[in-house]
Amino acid sequence: MAHKNCFEAVDRTLRDILQIEDPQNAEKPFGGKVVVLGGDFRQILPVVRKGRREDIVQSSISKSYLWNDCHVFKLQTNMRLLQGNMSEIETSSIKDFSEWILKIGNGELGEGDGDNNISIPSDLIIQPSENPMQDIIDNTYPNLENKFTDPSYLQDRAILAPTNEVVEELNDYIVSSLNGEVHEYLSSYFICKASSNVPD
Incomplete structure (x- = not known):
């Protein structure tokens, strides 16, 4: 979710620009333009560096002066x-x-205030074994060794990981388990000036 300052900056900019054609637009939210925002307040809150819980809550658009002019539609x-x-x-x-x-x-699930314990249905839990990483891979990518060349098979699945280190570990583990020749593709942020086709 974007910080409320982002929306307020757009609001002020549109008011400034659109008041040229009609001075009353300076008093209208977003200069009188209809703006559609999509999102879910259950998702990630705005990031406030070194902010406390109150700072994070205050950064939400629902705490902006614009919120009174918003109409919420629920899917x-x-x-x-x-x-x-x-x-x-x-x-x-x-x-x-x-x-x-x-x-x-x-x-609506769990009991008490604050932190709640929620029972996860057993069909959503991967039963632990000696190799939990392999269990996650097998559950997410069944029959991977025969289907890893099928783009639609890979597009329909994903393993979420908490850190980039875990992502690297998972990637290395999966790649090492697949048969075939390994190809490594490199990228660069800068174009080499030694190339004859690059202008100065």
Whole structure:
């Protein structure tokens, strides 16, 4: 989520520019232009360096002077459930998962104030073994050794990791388990001046 200062800067800029054609635009939010913002307050809050919890909350657009002029519309229909190519079991599973996620976001699961313990359904948990990394890979990318050349197979899956170090470790582990020749592609931030086609 963007810091409220970003929206307020756009607001002031549009007011300044659009008051040239109509002086009353200086008094209208965003200079009288309709601005559509999309987002979810359950997602990541704005980043405030060395900020306390209060600072982070105050940086949200809901704490901006613009918020009083905002109209909030909520999405009600899960479009994924309307796809005709899913079985009843798949549709039911996605619906149950969506409702569970919403309950977490609304604070309807768990007990007490503050930190809550939430029971995760067993079908969402990868059972631990001696090699948890392999378990995650096998669960996310079943039959990877036969499908890793299929772009659509890879596009539909992802493993989230907390740090870049874990990403590197996962990548190295997966690549080492695949058969085939390794190709390494390098990139550069600067073009070499030694090239004959590069102007000074």
